[in-house]
Amino acid sequence: MDFSFSEEQTLLRNMVQSFLSDKYDFETRRKIVKSADGWSPANWGQFAELGLLAAPFPEELGGLGGGAIETMLIMEQFGRHLVVEPFVETVVLAGGLLREAGSPAQQEAHIPGIIAGETVWAFAYAEPQGRYNLADLVTTAKKDGEGYVLNGYKAVVLGAPWAGKLIVSARTSGGQRDKDGVSLFIVDKSAAGVSTRDYPTTDGRRASEVTLENVKVGADALLGGEGKALPVIEKVTDEAIAALAAEATGCMDELNKATVEYCKTRKQFGQPIGKFQVLQHRMVDMFMAYEQSVSMSYMVSLKLGESDSERVKAAAGTKVQIGKAGRFVGQQAVQLHGGMGMTDELNVGHYFKRLTMIDTQFGNVDHQLKRYSEAA
């Protein structure tokens, strides 16, 4: 039993930490979020240079040979700084799908561009009617000679405004919610028939609604076996859940520290409000919620490679934990900061918003609780 990190892992974490401390303070982030594009391509280039975009890829794919733990360490730091750049979308989701389902030719064609920071990717999986069911698809891909023709509508595709490439889930056969018949396609965002409408999200990111109208793709666009993509999608979105869990722990720890500090200095009724026992206990509960989340974040990162049912339980359970803990810590951090916690000026509200949105991504507490129960 050993929960310590290797020397390389510690170095990676320290490097991310020091880079973000220098280059990603809250005011810099605010400027990035408010800029026309809403992200910093310069930062993205730096992430590539520092090897962050290579860290979780195996060496045979040109990566640094890390995995879920490396992603966890990076994401925890990203959470502390509320990084908006599309690491999860490009490296964890698209990278993961290419790693799991890509042919050697596809991997060779696309992974180097991800690692070098040249291409941003987004994963267009959700649809308006489908909610959190990854198999509930109205978007279709029909055989057309050697290739396929895609038609459909994808909702809330995070990172798509910045992406050059999309991975689109579509139905190649079966009924609307069948587990079989789901396929993945690599689609150029600039391809004829792809149109996007971009908008901001409440946590400072950007997303698109993506319409696919008779989009023709070649046979080489099919990622993995035709109709067999659902297990791959589930595995990789569970990896994304693990990444978000680590991000959430970073957010929670920053909130807890800020709240404790604030309660030590803010005086009302002649004493620091941190002297009031009711608030002390509240902060203890916030601390425990955070520690329990860290535990689940470690656990899921260690279990992503296990059997499907073990992995699903780990990921769903973790998502439930961070959903509940994030809600409690976020709301109470705002509450204990009083009016200041409600201001856009202070970072506290921004962590709270991000934590709230993390619960919404990839299925909220209710959804994951059901998923856990079915797997258990």
Next chain:
Amino acid sequence: MDMSFSPEELAFRDEVRTFIAGNYPAELRGIKTRAEMTKEQILLWHRVLYKKGWIVPHWPVEYGGTGWSITQRYIWNEECARAETTSLLPFGLSMVGPVIYTFGNEEQKKRFLPGILSADDWWCQGYSEPGSGSDLASLRTRAVREGDHYVVNGSKTWTTLAQHADWIFCLVWTDPNAKQQEGISFLLIDMKTPGITVRPIITIEGGHEVNEVFLEDVRVPVENLIGEENKGWTYAKFLLGNERSGIAGVARSKKAIERLRAIAGAELVDGRPLITDGEFQRKISEVEIELTALEVTELRTLAAESKGRGPGPEASILKIRGTEIQQRITELVLEAVGNYGLVNTPLGEAANSNEFVPGPEYSNMAAQNLFNMRKASIYGGSNEIQHNIIAKMVLGL
């Protein structure tokens, strides 16, 4: 014991319901929050009620009240909520107005009450300061008497809609040697007076409703002092007592649950409406039961009030449970809308640019309403302070 309305009260309900249906401004229909309204729109409904003579049912008749019983006032509020009318600004009608007719002199009543009733004067509240939130009496804004004027220096914060205000009522410190609560006075200040600066505070959902107000050598005529110098804390507490009643928001929460059900009826989970999902149904039921308990608690408070008792410290129950329920409903709405909960609806200046907001209309603002509603357990005396009030005043701890 009887919880039902009398035939007369039911007739009254029909009368006000018909009036609202016939007179609520068409251009306000569908607008649910002030963030979506212009300054003029905020005042539209107020002006309709002023014309009808129904703008201050809770005031004594001699100052413009309607003479309605407490039950009738309750029915009126219910019907307004049912019709989803925009809420009236409380600063003049429920805060400074009653202070003026209760503690002001004849001159002040003549001068200020008409403007409050007609909405020709827009009032804002100068209570909280950066260093004085829950502990309001620790305020530091100073007013020093110089001849016929007070010279005021300091700053106020969380001042709602100060950007539109003509007047601000302020708690100021007039006796630096007195114990905290005994050196406070209640001043009415014209916002056009030189030395006043208003700085916007943008809140986490992106809206601009609250402000900081800076006062630098602001000269206020002594005739704008309410009551006696250094007795302001008495008036302040009177005002806060009024602020707490009505804060339960029962009728509005009922409407919000109705909307939540409609959303859950439209959203699909695996092809079936979310409302048919047992788990989600239970969550709605749970909050509805809590609301029922709160409604009857409020009715009990009202009944006691109409017999001349209260509203005492029990009003804190209404504040705590009312705001918790309001917050809970916003959480359930966010859960209900699923992926589109991530979307941001541009507010304020950004709202004019016709930006694209995806998803069904009912999902707009879902997360932002949740974020914004977090203020409810902070303002009007934080819920922690309300717990203290009950502990001390009710339980005698």
